[in-house]
Amino acid sequence: MTLDGILNPPSDFLPITVIYRNITKDEDIITLQGDVDRLGEWAVVNAMKINPSRSKAVCFTRARVKDPLNCSLMDTLTPEANSCKYLGIILRID
Secondary structure, eight states: OOOTTEESOOOSSOOOOEEOOOOOSHHHHHHHHHHHHHHHHHHHHTTOOOOGGGOOBOOOOSSOOOSOOOOEETTEEOOBOSEEEETTEEEEOO
16 A cells, blocks of 8 residues: 655654645545545554544645534544644744
């Protein structure tokens, strides 16, 4: 199983995985959830453990977002956050 479109796929040495997608229509949200589901399936196939409670969703946009993304990883809703730390850099939505 490959993880095309996922930045920094998980490995034994890289504990951070980033999934991103340009959301311009409702179908893009469904595709994003499919990407997250594939990550969960990949983890099971490769005997990797993912802690869904340490995951978060951050939406970077200039537009006002009316509805939350409501993504879930391994049947756990991923909470939305205002920032995330990636490779030592704090990315914020403001």
